[in-house]
Structures are given as C-alpha cells and as structure tokens.
Amino acid sequence: GQQLNQSPQSMFIQEGEDVSMNCTSSSIFNTWLWYKQDPGEGPVLLIALYKAGELTSNGRLTAQFGITRKDSFLNISASIPSDVGIYFCAGQGPYNNNDMRFGAGTRLTVKP
Amino acid sequence: NAGVTQTPKFRILKIGQSMTLQCTQDMNHNYMYWYRQDPGMGLKLIYYSVGAGITDKGEVPNGYNVSRSTTEDFPLRLELAAPSQTSVYFCASSQQGINYGYTFGSGTRLTVV
Numbered sequence: 001g002q003q004l005n006q007s008p009q010s011m012f013i014q015e016g017e018d019v020s021m022n023c024t025s026s027s028i029f030n031t032w033l034w035y036k037q038d039p040g041e042g043p044v045l046l047i048a049l050y051k052a053g054e055l056t057s058n059g060r061l062t063a064q065f066g067i068t069r070k071d072s073f074l075n076i077s078a079s080i081p082s083d084v085g086i087y088f089c090a091g092q093g094p095y096n097n098n099d100m101r102f103g104a105g106t107r108l109t110v111k112p
Numbered sequence: 113n114a115g116v117t118q119t120p121k122f123r124i125l126k127i128g129q130s131m132t133l134q135c136t137q138d139m140n141h142n143y144m145y146w147y148r149q150d151p152g153m154g155l156k157l158i159y160y161s162v163g164a165g166i167t168d169k170g171e172v173p174n175g176y177n178v179s180r181s182t183t184e185d186f187p188l189r190l191e192l193a194a195p196s197q198t199s200v201y202f203c204a205s206s207q208q209g210i211n212y213g214y215t216f217g218s219g220t221r222l223t224v225v
Binding site: 033102105 | 116145147152153154155156157160162168170171202204213216217219
C-alpha cells in the first residue's frame with residue numbers, strides 16, 4: 001500500500017522561530033492534507049491542497065502540494081506556545097478517494 | 113452542534129471479550145470512517161461507509177465489524193478482543209469524502225489485557 005514518510009519525527013524550537021516539516025510518498029496522491037492533534041483529542045484539519053504545485057496559507061501556516069504529487073510541506077511562521085501538538089500529513093487517491101493515508105506525525109514542542 | 117461523538121472514552125477489556133465502540137454525528141454527513149492510532153504511528157483506516165447500508169474495508173479491517181443502519185451512527189464491533197487491538201480509536205465523518213476534510217471525534221482509548 002501507499003506509504004507516507006513524514007519528517008522530522010519531533011522538533012524542539014524556541015517561541016518565535018519558524019518551523020518546517022514535510023511528507024513524501026512512494027506514489028502519487030490527488031489531495032494532500034495537514035492535520036494537528038492536541039493531547040486527548042482527534043486530529044483537526046489545518047490545510048487541504050487539491051492541485052499539484054498549489055501553495056495555500058492559513059494564517060501563520062503555509063503548505064504546498066509538490067509538483068510531482070508525491071510530496072508536501074508545511075511551514076509555521078513565528079511559532080507560539082499553542083502550536084504545540086502533533087502534526088500529521090495525509091494523502092488521498094488516486095484510486096480510492098475514501099482511503100486517506102496518514103504519516104506518522106511530527107511532534108512539535110515550543111519553548112517560551 | 114456536537115459534531116462527532118464517541119463513547120466510551122476509555123475501556124479495558126480482557127482477551128476474548130467483545131464490545132462495541134459507539135460513534136454518532138449530527139452534521140448529516142454521508143461519509144463516516146473508523147481509524148486506529150497506535151503509539152508513534154499515523155492513523156490507519158479500519159472501515160468506512162459512504163452512506164446508510166453501505167460499508168467497506170479499509171487498510172486494517174481484520175478483527176472488526178461495522179454496520180451503518182442510519183446516517184448518524186456508525187458503531188465498530190470487536191468480537192474477540194486481542195492485545196493487538198490495544199489502541200486509540202477515532203471515528204470521523206465528512207460531507208462528500210476527503211475533499212471536504214474530515215471531522216474527528218475525540219477518540220476511545222482501548223486496552224486489551
């Protein structure tokens with residue numbers, strides 16, 4: 001099956017720093033999504049990307065759908081303590097739009 | 113709106129016991145999903161449903177069963193619990209599949225001993 005490799009596994013940064021994480025796949029996806037999970041909660045959608053090359057922002061978050069359709073990155077600018085959590089990439093398609101595959105997550109810690 | 117509600121939040125089962133994890137959504141979403149999340153891993157799809165009366169297997173369906181008799185409810189059944197089923201289970205729903213993003217419940221933490 002399709003495998004997503006997400007890196008880094010964890011990051012420890014100072015408040016105010018920028019963060020970058022990425023996801024690569026052995027095969028193409030139709031859609032890339034980025035979710036954030038807080039402790040004891042389910043993932044919450046941050047950004048969805050629908051087209052190769054697409055660059056989308058949501059406040060301090062920016063994500064891109066790689067031109068090869070096999071990768072995506074998420075940037076967080078000027079991190080704040082509430083950015084702490086686990087960030088997951090997810091890909092969907094191209095054969096079954098109902099089978100969304102997740103990366104293993106990037107655990108972000110922000111030191112005040 | 114409550115969104116996606118999962119019960120129970122925590123449960124400990126003995127090997128061989130059975131149980132049903134409940135999931136209900138009040139957003140009139142057609143699509144519903146069950147995922148499991150193991151420590152340090154991403155979520156893996158167990159079963160999904162594109163509407164009442166329709167269910168299909170995901171990546172890791174063995175040991176589980178589902179039913180979808182109404183739009184709102186999508187229970188997940190474990191018939192003979194095994195230690196390998198110790199995990200956190202998430203139910204999710206969406207309006208028309210993934211392009212609209214998923215709304216997740218807050219999870220059920222299951223331990224099989």
